[in-house]
Structure formats: structure tokens, C-alpha cells
Amino acid sequence: MSPSNRSRLRAHPASLPPSTSSDGTRRRILETALQLFASRGYHDTSIRDLAKVLELQPSALYAHFASKEHVLAELVRIGHEAHHEALQAALKDAEPEPRQQVRALVRAHTRTHATHPQLAVVVNEELYALTPELAAPAIALRDKSTELLAEVIERGMAQKCFAPPHPRVTAAAISAMGVRLPYWYDQGSTLDVDTLAEAHAELALRMLCGDLAR
Amino acid sequence: MSPSNRSRLRAHPASLPPSTSSDGTRRRILETALQLFASRGYHDTSIRDLAKVLELQPSALYAHFASKEHVLAELVRIGHEAHHEALQAALKDAEPEPRQQVRALVRAHTRTHATHPQLAVVVNEELYALTPELAAPAIALRDKSTELLAEVIERGMAQKCFAPPHPRVTAAAISAMGVRLPYWYDQGSTLDVDTLAEAHAELALRMLCGDLAR
DNA sequence: GTCTATATATCGATAGAC
DNA sequence: GTCTATCGATATATAGAC
Known part of the structure; x- marks a missing residue:
């Protein structure tokens, strides 16, 4: 992750549309990734960044998604x-x-x-x-x-x-x-x-x- | 650099405005970086990518700019x-x-x-x-x-x-x-x-x- | 100002235990 | 489905010769 503290967006809790069918950890991953990808960008967000916010180990994400x-x-x-x-x-x-x-x-x-x-x-x-x-x-x-x-x-x-x-x-x-x-x-x-x-x-x-x- | 071949922009030779005062290698770096940053994004473009297009070694860029x-x-x-x-x-x-x-x-x-x-x-x-x-x-x-x-x-x-x-x-x-x-x-x-x-x-x-x- | 070589950190992803 | 541990690749940046 870059040293910048700037965010692309005025920060708000990231929300998925009501139609989103995922639940449990899979949904938490999507919501957290949405927040991080929106504010820092996809290429500046690492699997480790995601895991840290989710309070999971990086490898745990691969039980839910094949890749970043x-x-x-x-x-x-x-x-x-x-x-x-x-x-x-x-x-x-x-x-x-x-x-x-x-x-x-x-x-x-x-x-x-x-x-x-x-x-x-x-x-x-x-x-x-x-x-x-x-x-x-x-x-x-x-x-x-x-x-x-x-x-x-x-x-x-x-x-x-x-x-x-x-x-x-x-x-x-x-x-x-x-x-x-x-x-x-x-x-x-x-x-x-x-x-x-x-x-x-x-x-x-x-x-x-x-x-x-x- | 990501495996994607997609570009954010319809490709065109990248042009700096006429007012740009840089010349020589410094200008070539700016023009090449402009092309790569625009098509792939800043975080998905490495110093090595830049150097490769410029036909320079990565370390040579640091004689012109302090950092990426x-x-x-x-x-x-x-x-x-x-x-x-x-x-x-x-x-x-x-x-x-x-x-x-x-x-x-x-x-x-x-x-x-x-x-x-x-x-x-x-x-x-x-x-x-x-x-x-x-x-x-x-x-x-x-x-x-x-x-x-x-x-x-x-x-x-x-x-x-x-x-x-x-x-x-x-x-x-x-x-x-x-x-x-x-x-x-x-x-x-x-x-x-x-x-x-x-x-x-x-x-x-x-x-x-x-x-x-x- | 460009080179070779490399230091140091982080990346995405996997192996295997539980 | 989550953990510990780690592989192999790649990142930015620097040291020092020329």
C-alpha cells in the first residue's frame, strides 16, 4: 500500500446493493474489498491489506475467491x-x-x-x-x-x-x-x-x- | 504489470502540452510515463516497465527523478x-x-x-x-x-x-x-x-x- | 548520466495441519 | 474454513564503477 493517506472518495461505509446474494465471510470480503478498492485503488490494495481489515490470515481469502x-x-x-x-x-x-x-x-x-x-x-x-x-x-x-x-x-x-x-x-x-x-x-x-x-x-x-x- | 492487455484509453501517442519545458531524457521519461500511467495506471506500472520501453536500465531513471x-x-x-x-x-x-x-x-x-x-x-x-x-x-x-x-x-x-x-x-x-x-x-x-x-x-x-x- | 549488481521489502498464491 | 509457514516473483531504490 502506498504511503499516501489520501483517499479517492469522501469516506463512507461501503454498501453493496440490496440484491447482493453473498453472505457470511464471502460478503464481508466483498464489502471490505469495495471499501479499499474504492479508496486506494485495486492495484494499491494487497491481499494482506484486505486480510488485516477482515482480521483473517491472507490465505483464508482463497477459500472464498480464486484470486484477488x-x-x-x-x-x-x-x-x-x-x-x-x-x-x-x-x-x-x-x-x-x-x-x-x-x-x-x-x-x-x-x-x-x-x-x-x-x-x-x-x-x-x-x-x-x-x-x-x-x-x-x-x-x-x-x-x-x-x-x-x-x-x-x-x-x-x-x-x-x-x-x-x-x-x-x-x-x-x-x-x-x-x-x-x-x-x-x-x-x-x-x-x-x-x-x-x-x-x-x-x-x-x-x-x-x-x-x-x- | 498485470496480465491484462486491456487499456483504460483508446491508444494514441501520448502528448505533453507545448508549454512543457523538459527536454532530453527527462522529457522522454515523462512522455513514456504518461503513456503507461494512462493506459495501465500508476500502481500497475513499475519502474522496470518504464525503463524497458525507454531502453534504459531502471537505475538510470533516478538520475532524472527522485522517485516514481x-x-x-x-x-x-x-x-x-x-x-x-x-x-x-x-x-x-x-x-x-x-x-x-x-x-x-x-x-x-x-x-x-x-x-x-x-x-x-x-x-x-x-x-x-x-x-x-x-x-x-x-x-x-x-x-x-x-x-x-x-x-x-x-x-x-x-x-x-x-x-x-x-x-x-x-x-x-x-x-x-x-x-x-x-x-x-x-x-x-x-x-x-x-x-x-x-x-x-x-x-x-x-x-x-x-x-x-x- | 548510464551501467552492473544488489539490498530490502512486499507481492499473490500455495502446502499442509487442524 | 481458518491457521502457520513459506515459495517464487517482483517491487522501489541504492552503491559504486565507468
Whole structure:
């Protein structure tokens, strides 16, 4: 571990999404790894660091995961699945009208990143540390999530309710609002998650609709 | 170095900003470190990896930098200074009217991230790897750059030409468009930097002005 | 300023007892 | 499933010749 005491994230207890099925020691390993990988990075966190926080011997971890990389892979899988399922559920519950669908997608995207910032950071910054084989399922899910937004934008443009300056650039800008959240947003501040999600939804619609009446 | 062949960035020759004063072997070290730190990460790049690409012995690097961390610190310094100077120059050349100032800031922010994607990634993802002492100057510059945008937004709101849903959230959203660029934008694609910068400027104004006439 | 050689520490992972 | 003990590889950095 490096001598730096700086952390990548404002420290919070690391939380896995409710859908996470692991329990017992396996779950403790995932939660602790999430905390350490988010704050120090995967390559700067050793098996010994993990074991020390868990009050286990390093060798005990290998009864639960085949390797350090497999711990990261599981976190990456959990994060991508929770995110994608949140987007799908939001779309399903929203009215079919494009503006309502964008609102629903952006709110879900923002809520995911605001309520699980450590998982968001690990998923986004450490994916490249996985071998292509272990990263592939996550990349596939990511592409599907990207496509959900792209399709809604296209439909809105066809219906003349969206007129973004550049569809792909605008989609990236909408996604970026959420992805950057963990680096500045402080849970428990005066700005609550609902207000934040609503502000992002409004910003997304301003980007897409521009001068068009809303 | 990890067994993964994945890279964090679409590979391009790493370029330092024109202002970089180093030359000779010192500059070659910085350019090579920039390439490796951006694609593999600081903690996954060893002194031996660096030396191998440079066709030098590992010990030769210590005639130019006191440590691996000092190489990163110099890259982080270069990146933050180039970025901040670009923002200041843009503001200086722009008309004082808030909308024109935002246009100028966003264009400069986007151009910096689009033309030096490796430097942007290293500056943003590896700053935490520095000891607080070495990171402090960069953090101070970052705060000043953030303040440049915040001030223009405040002035625009006072003049009733900006009405963002939430000033701090909107400033973060505007910044995020640029910061996320290196992860998807491909230099040399059909989307040129000027078009991209203009699209981002337009998106920023849509976020800030909303229904107000432009 | 680059080399050869190496000091010293830590890494991920395994063997085998219980 | 956790322990003790350790293997073999690799890490950053230094010493001293040229």
C-alpha cells in the first residue's frame, strides 16, 4: 500500500446493493474489498491489506475467491447488474412518452451513483484491471445500458420533442453527470438525493429539448 | 504489470502540452510515463516497465527523478497548469458577457481534455496516489479553475440571463462533460474537436439558460 | 548520466495441519 | 474454513564503477 493517506472518495461505509446474494465471510470480503478498492485503488490494495481489515490470515481469502482479481470481478459484476436493472425497472414504470422516459432513466442513473458511490468508482475505474475474459460480461451490460438511453433519444428526435446539438455527444453528457457524482457529491449533505436526481433530469431535458417548448 | 492487455484509453501517442519545458531524457521519461500511467495506471506500472520501453536500465531513471512518485507529481503539475492557463486565457480573450464567458470556458475545458486525453486521465485518476504534500499544488489549481466557472455562473444569475435548476449541480454537470471525454471520444474520428467544443458550449448554455431566450 | 549488481521489502498464491 | 509457514516473483531504490 502506498504511503499516501489520501483517499479517492469522501469516506463512507461501503454498501453493496440490496440484491447482493453473498453472505457470511464471502460478503464481508466483498464489502471490505469495495471499501479499499474504492479508496486506494485495486492495484494499491494487497491481499494482506484486505486480510488485516477482515482480521483473517491472507490465505483464508482463497477459500472464498480464486484470486484477488476474482474479488474485483465479482464487484464489477454486481455493480453493472444493479445499475442495468435499475435502468430497466425505471423505464418499465415510466410512461412511454420520450421526455418521461429520459426523466426516469436519468433519475435511476443518478440515484445509483449517489447511493453506491464506492461501487460506481470501482466499476468505472478498475474495470480495465480485469482480463478481457472477466471484463466481457460487464462491458456487454454497459453497452446495453448505453443503448437504452440512445434509443429513447432517437425516438424523441423522431417525434420532434428532442433536438439536441449532437445526439451522441448529448447522450455522453447526460451519462457523465451521474458518473462524476461520486467525486464531489457528499451523501448526508443538505443536498438530498431526490433533489439531485430531479436536477439532473431537468438538466438532461434542457440539453435535449433546448428551445422547444416543454 | 498485470496480465491484462486491456487499456483504460483508446491508444494514441501520448502528448505533453507545448508549454512543457523538459527536454532530453527527462522529457522522454515523462512522455513514456504518461503513456503507461494512462493506459495501465500508476500502481500497475513499475519502474522496470518504464525503463524497458525507454531502453534504459531502471537505475538510470533516478538520475532524472527522485522517485516514481515524483514522475507522477510532475505530470500532475503539468496537466493542472496547462488546464488552468487555458481557462484563464479563454476568459481573457472573451467578451465580458456571461454567456460568452461560459462559451469560452467550456470550449477551452473541452479542447484540453480532447487533445490531451492521457494527461487528463492521469491527472484525474492518479492524483490520489500522491502524498498530500505533492498533491497540494494541483488541488489548489483545481479549486481555482472550479471557481472560475462558479463566478461566471453567479454573475449570469445576478444578471438574470442564467437560471439553472441548481447552480452547484449544474456547474458539476458542465465540468463532467469534459472530464469524461477521454473515455469515449476518439481523436481522428469524424467528430472533430471544434464541433465537439461547440456542442459542449451549446449544452452548457442550455443547462444554464433553460427557457430563457438566447 | 548510464551501467552492473544488489539490498530490502512486499507481492499473490500455495502446502499442509487442524 | 481458518491457521502457520513459506515459495517464487517482483517491487522501489541504492552503491559504486565507468
